[in-house]
Each structure stands twice: as C-alpha cells, then as structure tokens.
Amino acid sequence: xxxxxxxxxxxxxxxxxxxxxxxxxxxxxxxxxxxxxxxxxxxxxxxxxxxxxxxxxxxxxxxxxxxxxxxxxxxxxxxxxxxxxxxxxxxxxxxxxxxxxxxxxxxxxxxxxxxxxxxxxxxxxxxxxxxxxxxxxxxxxxxxxxxxxxxxxxxxxxxxxxxxxxxxxxxxxxxxxxxxxxxxxxxxxxxxxxxxxxxxxxxxxxxxxxxxxxxxxxxxxxxxxxxxxxxxxxxxxxxxxxxxxxxxxxxxxxxxxxxxxxxxxxxxxxxxxxxxxxxxxxxxxxxxxxxxxxxxxxxxxxxxxxxxxxxxxxxxxxxxxxxxxxxxxxxxxxxxxxxxxxxxxxxxxxxxxxxxxxxxxx
Amino acid sequence: xxxxxxxxxxxxxxxxxxxxxxxxxxxxxxxxxxxxxxxxxxxxxxxxxxxxxxxxxxxxxxxxxxxxxxxxxxxxxxxxxxxxxxxxxxxxxxxxxxxxxxxxxxxxxxxxxxxxxxxxxxxxxxxxxxxxxxxxxxxxxxxxxxxxxxxxxxxxxxxxxxxxxxxxxxxxxxxxxxxxxxxxxxxxxxxxxxxxxxxxxxxxxxxxxxxxxxxxxxxxxxxxxxxxxxxxxxxxxxxxxxxxxxxxxxxxxxxxxxxxxxxxxxxxxxxxxxxxxxxxxxxxxxxxxxxxxxxxxxxxxxxxxxxxxxxxxxxxxxxxxxxxxxxxxxxxxxxxxxxxxxxxxxxxxxxxxxxxxxxxxxxxxxxxxxxxxxxxxxxxxxxxxxxxxxxxxxxxxxxxxxxxxxxxxxxxxxxxxxxxxxxxxxxxxxxxxxxxxxxxxxxxxxxxxxxxxxxxxxxxxxxxxxxxxxxxxxxxxxxxxxxxxxxx
Numbered sequence: 072x073x074x075x076x077x078x079x080x081x082x083x084x085x086x087x088x089x090x091x092x093x094x095x096x097x098x099x100x101x102x103x104x105x106x107x108x109x110x111x112x113x114x115x116x117x118x119x120x121x122x123x124x125x126x127x128x129x130x131x132x133x134x135x136x137x138x139x140x141x142x143x144x145x146x147x148x149x150x151x152x153x154x155x156x157x158x159x160x161x162x163x164x165x166x167x168x169x170x171x172x173x174x175x176x177x178x179x180x181x182x183x184x185x186x187x188x189x190x191x192x193x194x195x196x197x198x199x200x201x202x203x204x205x206x207x208x209x210x211x212x213x214x215x216x217x218x219x220x221x222x223x224x225x226x227x228x229x230x231x232x233x234x235x236x237x238x239x240x241x242x243x244x245x246x247x248x249x250x251x252x253x254x255x256x257x258x259x260x261x262x263x264x265x266x267x268x269x270x271x272x273x274x275x276x277x278x279x280x281x282x283x284x285x286x287x288x289x290x291x292x293x294x295x296x297x298x299x300x301x302x303x304x305x306x307x308x309x310x311x312x313x314x315x316x317x318x319x320x321x322x323x324x325x326x327x328x329x330x331x332x333x334x335x336x337x338x339x340x341x342x343x344x345x346x347x348x349x350x351x352x353x354x355x356x357x358x359x360x361x362x363x364x365x366x367x368x369x370x371x372x373x374x375x376x377x378x379x380x381x382x383x384x385x386x387x388x389x390x391x392x393x394x395x396x397x398x399x400x401x402x403x404x405x406x407x408x409x410x411x412x413x414x415x416x417x418x419x420x421x422x423x424x425x426x427x428x429x430x431x432x433x
Numbered sequence: 434x435x436x437x438x439x440x441x442x443x444x445x446x447x448x449x450x451x452x453x454x455x456x457x458x459x460x461x462x463x464x465x466x467x468x469x470x471x472x473x474x475x476x477x478x479x480x481x482x483x484x485x486x487x488x489x490x491x492x493x494x495x496x497x498x499x500x501x502x503x504x505x506x507x508x509x510x511x512x513x514x515x516x517x518x519x520x521x522x523x524x525x526x527x528x529x530x531x532x533x534x535x536x537x538x539x540x541x542x543x544x545x546x547x548x549x550x551x552x553x554x555x556x557x558x559x560x561x562x563x564x565x566x567x568x569x570x571x572x573x574x575x576x577x578x579x580x581x582x583x584x585x586x587x588x589x590x591x592x593x594x595x596x597x598x599x600x601x602x603x604x605x606x607x608x609x610x611x612x613x614x615x616x617x618x619x620x621x622x623x624x625x626x627x628x629x630x631x632x633x634x635x636x637x638x639x640x641x642x643x644x645x646x647x648x649x650x651x652x653x654x655x656x657x658x659x660x661x662x663x664x665x666x667x668x669x670x671x672x673x674x675x676x677x678x679x680x681x682x683x684x685x686x687x688x689x690x691x692x693x694x695x696x697x698x699x700x701x702x703x704x705x706x707x708x709x710x711x712x713x714x715x716x717x718x719x720x721x722x723x724x725x726x727x728x729x730x731x732x733x734x735x736x737x738x739x740x741x742x743x744x745x746x747x748x749x750x751x752x753x754x755x756x757x758x759x760x761x762x763x764x765x766x767x768x769x770x771x772x773x774x775x776x777x778x779x780x781x782x783x784x785x786x787x788x789x790x791x792x793x794x795x796x797x798x799x800x801x802x803x804x805x806x807x808x809x810x811x812x813x814x815x816x817x818x819x820x821x822x823x824x825x826x827x828x829x830x831x832x833x834x835x836x837x838x839x840x841x842x843x844x845x846x847x848x849x850x851x852x853x854x855x856x857x858x859x860x861x862x863x864x865x866x867x868x869x870x871x872x873x874x875x876x877x878x879x880x881x882x883x884x885x886x887x888x889x890x891x892x893x894x895x896x897x898x899x900x901x902x903x904x905x906x907x908x909x910x911x912x913x914x915x916x917x918x919x920x921x
Contacts, residue, residue, distance in 0.1 A: 179850055183735070183736075183848060183849060183850050184735070184847060184848060184850060187847065191847075192847075192850070195847070195850075195851075195854050196854075199854055199857055199858055199861070202858065202861060203861045206865055210864050210865050213864040213872065213874060214860060214861050214864040217860060217864065217874070218857075218860070330741065331741070332741060332743075333740075333741070333744070334739060334740070334741070335738060335739055335740060335741045335742075336736070336738050336739045339736055339738070339739055339849060340739070340849075342849075343849040343850070343852070343853050344853070346850060346853040346854070346857075347853060347857055350854075350857060
C-alpha cells in the first residue's frame, strides 16, 4: 500500500467529497431551530472550528510525514494502547458509515422509493461503496475528482432558486440571535461537516513535498464551508422562518417550487445527483476503516469487504431503532472526542516523545 | 517431433527432395524441377501458388542455365538469399513464398524469396469513413500496411519489430512504435505480454486483442482497432504502440484511453471550432446511449411527477393501451433494432435497403398503430440507437448498447436511484481499469497538467499545443497531436 500516491489536488477532492454529503440536506432547518436567522454565521463559525482542528492535525502529521494515523498511534502509544485506539477508530468509522447510510436510506425511501424494502437499498449502497473502496487510493481519488464535476451542476441548479421569490430581509437584523444560539448552531453544523478527518489517514499518501499541505487542507475546508453557507443562505432567504422549522430537507424542498415547461420536479434531479456525494462519503469511511487497522494491501481488501458487511448489518439494525436521536447524540459526541481530542493528545505526546528521544541521545 | 525439429538435409539430391516433400505432406502444389547447372545437377522446389512464376523463370532458372562461371549463389538474380540446412527452416521459408535450390554437393538449401502477392487495392475503410482527410485504408497485406505508415512518418525512430504467432498459422505480426517517444516501460510490458502468448492460430487483430486485454470481463474495449493509417500515425505520434497482423486490415492500438474512442480524424482535418463542436456532441451521445431508455423507464414507472402535467398526459395516453410494461417495451424495441441491424449488415446493398424500409417504416409505424409500443418509446429507442452509432469506433457503440440493458433493468427496479447507482458503478469501473498500466480514464485519472485536457472534451487549436518535454536526453519532443516533432 506504499506505492499508490495521490496528488495534492486529488487530496482536496478526497476531502470535500467526504465532507459534503447527507448532512447538508437537512442542515438549514436543523440549525434554524437553534440559531434562527443567523444560521449562516453558525456555518462560518463551524468552519473556523474545523480550521483549528485541521491545524492541530497538521501539527501532528507534520512530524510523521509518511505514516498514517494507524501507524502514528502505535508509534506514540506503543503497540497495545495504539492498537486499542485503532480498534476504537475502526468501530467509530463503521458506526459513522452505518449511521450515514441509515440516514441515506431513509432519505431515499422518503423522497424516491417509499415501497422498496430498506435492505435492498442498503445492499446497493454498501455494495457500490465497497466496489470502489477496496481499490487503491488513487483510483478512489480518480473517481472523486470526476464526480466533483457534478458540484458544478448542483450549483447551477441551485442558482435557479433565485427565480423564486427571495426575501433578503429574512436575514436582518444580523446577529439578533445572540452568541450562544449561534454557537449551538455551529455545533450541529460541525457534525454535518464531518469528513475532514480523512486527512489523518490520507496525508501520508500524498506525493511530493509536504509544503503547501496545510494550504490544501484549508482550501478544502474553505470550499466546504462556503458551499454549506451558500445553501443555508439560500434556504434562509427562500423560506419564511416558520416554514423552515417544519421542513426536514429544506435544500430539496426549496427546489420543489421550481417548475418549467419540460420538467417539473427539479428536486428529484438534484437528489439523483446528490446520491453520488452521499455514496462517496460511505466509500471514504469504508476506506478509513480499512486503513485504521492495516497498512497491507491484501489485508486491507479483506477488511474493507468485512467492513461492508458490518456497515450493512449495523445500518439495517439502526434503521429499526426508534430512538435514533439518542443514539446519534451519543455517537456524535464520542466521535467528536476521537477526531479532536485524540489527535490533539497525540500531538502533545509526540512532542514529549521526541524530547525524550533527544534527551536520551544527549 | 523433436527429430523433425532438428532434422537436416542429407543424402543424395533425390533423398533431399524426398525429405522436403515428405515434410510438406507430399502436397501436390509443391513443384520440383530438376535442371543441370553447368555439369552438376540441382533441383528447384517451390510451392507454386505462393511464388511468382515469372520471377522464378527470370531470376533463377534463366541465370542458372546460362551461367558460365561462379557458383549457384553468385548467379542468382535476387535480393534476398538465405542458406539453411535445417529441414524445418527450409519448409517454413518455402511456405513463405521462397524457392529452394538444392544441389547434391551442398548440404544447405539456397532459399530465394520470390513471393506472389494478390492484394486488394488500397481503399477507404467502409466502417470508418471521413468527410475530409485521406481516403486510404489498410489492406490484408502486412508489408503494404507498414508501407502506408512509413510513408507518412519518415523518421529514423520509426521502429518495427516482427514477431510470428501461432504454431500452426505462423502469422507474421509487426509491433510498431516511435522509439524514444513511446514510454519504454509500456513498450517493455507490451513485448513481455506478446512474448508470453501461446497460440495455435492467429486469424486477426481481434484474436490478439482478446489475448492482450487486462480486464476480459469489462464491457469496454481496451484496445482500439482501426483501418485508417492517418489515425494510426496520430497515435504513434502520441507514443502509442500499433500491432499489425498479417492478413487483417485492422490495426490494434494500445494502450488506449476512453477518450480516444471519441476522437475522429475529422476533428483534426476541419477547423478547431467545428472539431470541438462534434467532439462535444459525441461525448453527450455517450450519456444518451447509456441512459436515455433508462430515464424514460424511470420516469414513466416511478417519477412521473418530474414531467409537467401537459407532457405527462400525452405520454400516459400513448401508454394506455400498451400491453407491455415499459421495461419489456424498451427491451423488445432494442432487440428489434439489433435484429434489423444484424439482418441488414451482411446483406448486399439492395436487399438491406428493403430491410431498412420494412424495419423502419413497416414495423416502426405498425407497431405503434397496433398499440403494442408507445410513440414515446419509439422516439426514445430511435434516439438511443442514433446516439450509440455516433461513436467513431463501432465496437464501442455496441458496448454502449449492451450497457443500456442493465441500466434499463436498474431503472425499472429502482427508478432514478437505480440509474445513479448504475452510472456510479460504470464510472467507478472506468476509473479502475487500466491498459498496459495506463489508466483507462486518463487524463481525468491522474492529473497530468492542463495540456492533457486540450484534446479531450474539446479539440483546441493545434497551435496551442505546447511542446511537452520528455525527461530523457535526446528523446523526441512531442509538439502536437498531428504534429511536427524535432530532436532536442
């Protein structure tokens, strides 16, 4: 698994394709519950937080330029504790992938195929994801870059929204909600923007020198933040505050209002295209799951296939749970610790370890 | 068998003749003529269908009879003279159109090349016609085909490697590439794969194609077969390898990428704006050929709300009395279309026109009037067929029509979701496969700089092609697709 390398632009697309996914569709109404008219500020604030996290990643990864997270933990924490942390990561990646695919399947059932049994959809989604995820990282990157062309189409479709009546006054006055609601809103946004943690695992596989890596990571974050802000902004000016609270997927719903002579339901077209970023997210997590436990190629392939089975099973179980809310809260906070606190601690530890080595040498 | 492989000519003249005749199964077209060359007796053997009688007469017989001095070899009027005492070698050369001269004294037979050639004249290939540009095409003769290429590239780096495949057919094959321009790793890989081939027979370039493919289960062709010399020249100049099989007018190009199947010589012979326009139309046709029937099926079965009420009404009305479900309807029409195509393709022109009329007019209109199939379906299938015929390489269009079937099935089962998943699978597959180590989806695969995109979605003007530098000293500098190149 040492051979395949990806370029920096490919890393950019790997990150944005993982981040942009199912979370965005329901995001505007989710934050609106908390931050009201200042939701868009919440998104920007979440972007800032992620930027700080990315900076911490960069500090950590800079010291181990050719090792992925799985190897770094074992190096810093020793073989047993490191393995334990890696297994924890693996479990979380599987859970996140299952959770994402559960939401994904529920969305498809709600909007497109209400009568199709859920497991069939799970099978299709996970099967497609595994088919891509088992391959080398450069192949995954190739597909993600290609699929990113569709973002242009999505943006184009979203621009049509401006033909609907829009009320810029919905945003005014800026900052009325106050600081706390905005911060609470950005907490929700943070969870919708998950996926930047792929850097931890893909960083080592970028070819060329390490200069400019922080820039690539920041650019990806900036793109995603602006992309999200734009869609939240669209929903804020497109819906009245009362309506926005009652809709589950405002990003899709807002397109429902558009009608043309030839085509009536743009939202379905949008959703069809959106299927690709949603699947890409699951591909990324499956690939992360494989990478978190092994660095060797044949083992990786088997592990990804096994992870696919696990995601399928877990996702199916999750979809039968009534209380998704509590589960998702628990999952999100746990995951939050894993991707922010653990790398930060590792970074601090790495400083200590290095100092110790130096002291030993002297 | 081993004895035969090692056998050498020996004994008296008569014994040698019998040896050769026995080796060639006493075939009756092996002609043996005895004559005396100054006082010594010798024999001339040849397979009379393979040699040119006039050359045997004027280059071998006459000089030998009239000679006054020197030995046999010195008297022959021929440019290619071989000597071999090995029976197998003599037999092989006889089958390649040589004439063998054996004498009682000399152990080795003298082989003189006097081949007969019955070649078709050079014509424009029927399957790859162009509006503008050269109208010559490859024929079944290897030498003529190499001539057509050499005549266009007069450069010392034009390299030909001959190989022979097939233990029975002994088919000569040429591997041609531009030395120093083609990537040596790719050339080595190709040579390695060709070296490992073990075949009894090689009929055509298609056979070779099947043996070289990396992903035999893929629906996409991984080598490009063309009968156009100008096309092959352009690929050679891009550093690709051409394989020519004797007896087959198709030339194999490899490694090939997806977008090569959407390029046509016409693009380069007309102005860049026109070229780009048609390139773009062709790429749209790729998506249309795969998706159009599937989209129609998905809309009428699952997502009829996508259409505004006016159009929906007319579509649904035409479906009212149709006894088949949309998926069956689509598959039926696709199969009818393929039937018509298959029936018409091999028939002589006047009859195939009749088929066109029967198929297009009679079946097309009657099937709608009988309300077996809806109007819209006819339109959709017609458009799909046309879109799939747009690809400049016919083989690729067929792949697209075949891919249309799983696509339709997915649409019938899962609507738009099925289409999106199927398209994803197709594109993931395209990203995965490689030919000779080159990703099929280059340049979308590994990013290779802005220049590599210039000839993909559009055909930008030739003068914008920068020289792309090669790393090695003294290597060739590629300047343009159809371009000039010079030594640095």
